[in-house]
Amino acid sequence: QVQLVESGGGLAQPGGSLRLSCAASGNIFRINGMGWYRQAPGKQRELVAAITSGGATNYADSVKGRFTISGDNAKNTIFLQMNNLKLEDTAVYYCNVYAFWGQGTQVTVSS
Numbered sequence: 001q002v003q004l005v006e007s008g009g010g011l012a013q014p015g016g017s018l019r020l021s022c023a024a025s026g027n028i029f030r031i032n033g034m035g036w037y038r039q040a041p042g043k044q045r046e047l048v049a050a051i052t053s054g055g056a057t058n059y060a061d062s063v064k065g066r067f068t069i070s071g072d073n074a075k076n077t078i079f080l081q082m083n084n085l086k087l088e089d090t091a092v093y094y095c096n097v098y099a100f101w102g103q104g105t106q107v108t109v110s111s
Contacts, residue, residue, distance in 0.1 A: 002026040002100040009093060009105030016109070017083045022095030022102055024076040031097055034078045036069065038091035038107075045094070051078060062088070085109045 008020040024031060035050035049069035050058045057069055066085075071078040082089065090109045095102035 002028060002097060004095045004097065004100055004102035006093070006095050006102040006105040009107045011108045011110065012085050013111055014085060014087060014109055016085050017081070018085065018107060019082070020080040020093055020095075020105060020107075022078050022080075024095075024097055024100075028076060031073075031076055034071065034095065034097045036078070036080045037094045037096055038089075039094070039104075040088075040091040043091075048093070049080060082107070087111075 002024055003026045004022055004024050006022045008018060010018060012018050031053060033050055033052040036048040037045050038048050039045040048060050048063055049067055051069045051071050053073055066083050068081040087109050089107060091107060092104040093107050094104045
């Protein structure tokens with residue numbers, strides 16, 4: 001079993017920034033990669049960004065150039081730095097590793 005604990009969501013204005021964190025713990029032998037997904041009301045959950053243990057990253061086209069994913073392998077923790085936030089970034093953001101999901105953290109972008 002793996003536990004994922006997210007933090008850092010909240011309210012931001014358009015153009016603002018937020019930073020999300022996700023710490024993994026539990027029965028972890030090796031994590032090859034972790035990712036952030038989001039789900040807006042009435043929409044399907046979608047990949048936002050992912051990172052491998054080697055540092056390779058992948059981003060959704062909608063966040064490229066604005067969001068940055070990073071990780072600390074020693075602490076099994078990943079971060080999502082979100083800059084220049086837009087109204088359409090409003091969603092619940094979930095951390096994911098293998099088949100495990102965090103509880104989600106709400107990000108609301110509103111003026």
